[in-house]
Amino acid sequence: MPTNKTLLIVAGLAAAFAAPAAAQSTTDSESFQVIGNVPALCSAGTVTGGNNTIDLGVLTDTATGFLRTDLTAPPRTITGSFCSSRSTIRVEATPIVAQNFTATPPAGFSRTVNYEATAAGWTTTPAVFSTAQATNTAATQTRNTAFTGDITVSLANFATGGGSTLRLVADNRYLGTVVVTLTAAE
Numbered sequence: 552m553p554t555n556k557t558l559l560i561v562a563g564l565a566a567a568f569a570a571p572a573a574a575q576s577t578t579d580s581e582s583f584q585v586i587g588n589v590p591a592l593c594s595a596g597t598v599t600g601g602n603n604t605i606d607l608g609v610l611t612d613t614a615t616g617f618l619r620t621d622l623t624a625p626p627r628t629i630t631g632s633f634c635s636s637r638s639t640i641r642v643e644a645t646p647i648v649a650q651n652f653t654a655t656p657p658a659g660f661s662r663t664v665n666y667e668a669t670a671a672g673w674t675t676t677p678a679v680f681s682t683a684q685a686t687n688t689a690a691t692q693t694r695n696t697a698f699t700g701d702i703t704v705s706l707a708n709f710a711t712g713g714g715s716t717l718r719l720v721a722d723n724r725y726l727g728t729v730v731v732t733l734t735a736a737e
Contacts (some may be wrong), residue, residue: 571604593733595634605706610725632733643690661711661718665709665712672702673733
């Protein structure tokens, strides 16, 4: 049989567990930082119409053999371009050169057409590259903010390599390239 002393101890323990602690909080919390990152990146987008060819057609005046003075190229638009940070746009081009006639052309002839390639819309000042120039300081332009937009690529100022008094050699394949590059600055 329990004694009075035992009952007092049991009753005291029951009272201690039943009473809330005076200094104890009823809530507690932890906080977490949620972190991530976005890398500096660029995408050149896609060419409208999906065709990366600029076909100039017949380059010469068939009556004279000289480079056509009315030679024009339809501009091409690159859509969906973006850079997530400060960026540069650079345009580079190679002359339009006869691919099958690879020998030195005879006197009075050339196998090269020079031109100017322009990439506009990314920066206030378009990036411009001239295939006739040894240096092209305007070929790279910088944008100081993230941006998304269209880039229009155009060709102009066609000229016979070696001078306008030269005719172009016959070749069914003259080829040049234009490359537009977006680069994110980190």
